[in-house]
Amino acid sequence: MSDLFVKICGLKTAHDVDVAVAAGADAVGFVFAPGSPRTVDAAVARELVARVPEGVLTVGVFRGQSVDEVRRFAEESGVRGVQLHGEEGPEDFAALRAGAGAGAEGRTLLRATASRVARCGEYGEDLLLLDAPDPGSGEPWNWGAADFTAPEGRWLLAGGLNPGNVREAVEVTGAWGVDVSSGVESSRGVKSPDLIRAFIEAARGGSGA
Numbered sequence: 081m082s083d084l085f086v087k088i089c090g091l092k093t094a095h096d097v098d099v100a101v102a103a104g105a106d107a108v109g110f111v112f113a114p115g116s117p118r119t120v121d122a123a124v125a126r127e128l129v130a131r132v133p134e135g136v137l138t139v140g141v142f143r144g145q146s147v148d149e150v151r152r153f154a155e156e157s158g159v160r161g162v163q164l165h166g167e168e169g170p171e172d173f174a175a176l177r178a179g180a181g182a183g184a185e186g187r188t189l190l191r192a193t194a195s196r197v198a199r200c201g202e203y204g205e206d207l208l209l210l211d212a213p214d215p216g217s218g219e220p221w222n223w224g225a226a227d228f229t230a231p232e233g234r235w236l237l238a239g240g241l242n243p244g245n246v247r248e249a250v251e252v253t254g255a256w257g258v259d260v261s262s263g264v265e266s267s268r269g270v271k272s273p274d275l276i277r278a279f280i281e282a283a284r285g286g287s288g289a
Contacts, residue, residue: 084250085257086280087236088264089141090118091271097128099273101136103280106257108132109163112153113143117269118261122156129158137161137188147175154187163209165192173204192238200233209259212239223253230254243278250283258283 088100089109100108110125111118120128129138139161142150154162162176173189191205200208208231210223222228223237230253237255242263250258262268264275 084255084284085234085236086283087137087139087257087259088261088276088279089139089259090116090261090265090269091128092118092120092124092269093271094128094131096271096273096276097131099271099276100280101132103277104284105136105276105280107137107139107161109139109141109259109261110157110159111141112150112157113141113145113165122153125153125157125159139163139188139190141165141192147172150176160186161188161190163190163192165209165211168203170203177204190236194239196229197231199231200235206234207257208233208235209238210235211259223249228253241279243275243282246279246283247285 085106086104087107087109088105090111091097091100091108097108110120110128113119125140132138138159140154140157140159141163142165144166150162164172173191176187176189188207189205190207190209191203192209192211194211197208234256236257236259237249237253238259240263241249241258241260246258249255260279264271264279266272
């Protein structure tokens with residue numbers, strides 16, 4: 081599954097962005113949600129986004145923030161994707177899709193949820209991300225449960241993934257893509273270049289770490 085979509089999230093430094101891109105990440109994420117050790121401001125994110133080639137999706141990650149705040153951060157940082165990870169409903173995705181502002185029409189919308197859903201696109205999102213109940217904690221959910229049913233469409237598996245388990249997770253769930261943050265960190269909020277490379281290699285069927 082060499083075409084597996086891989087997103088590396090929670091990046092904060094130019095070196096981490098460069099490593100993720102060079103290793104073959106399809107998307108890189110920047111956390112704007114308050115209270116995370118991975119949170120960056122719009123000015124820092126803009127500098128990081130500028131390093132990312134056009135073929136790699138840049139994503140701003142939000143949690144429980146208003147549509148106006150999401151739109152402002154997205155415009156100020158220049159990210160081309162928006163990931164909502166809270167109690168947002170279809171109306172919020174519709175507002176972001178239709179809203180005025182730079183890049184609004186071409187913006188990629190991601191819906192992150194710990195709920196099990198039938199298919200990608202139910203809220204108007206372009207990509208669906210299935211996460212653990214406590215996102216960013218590194219704690220996995222039971223994606224290997226016998227009653228797990230994969231959603232239809234383009235969906236990413238997240239929550240507790242690391243270089244040692246990502247390949248099995250993909251094989252068990254049939255995920256279209258994967259998303260990782262804490263699983264490629266040497267300490268909370270600090271990315272490890274070696275783990276980023278190992279994760280991407282393992283996800284796509286290499287030896288990993």
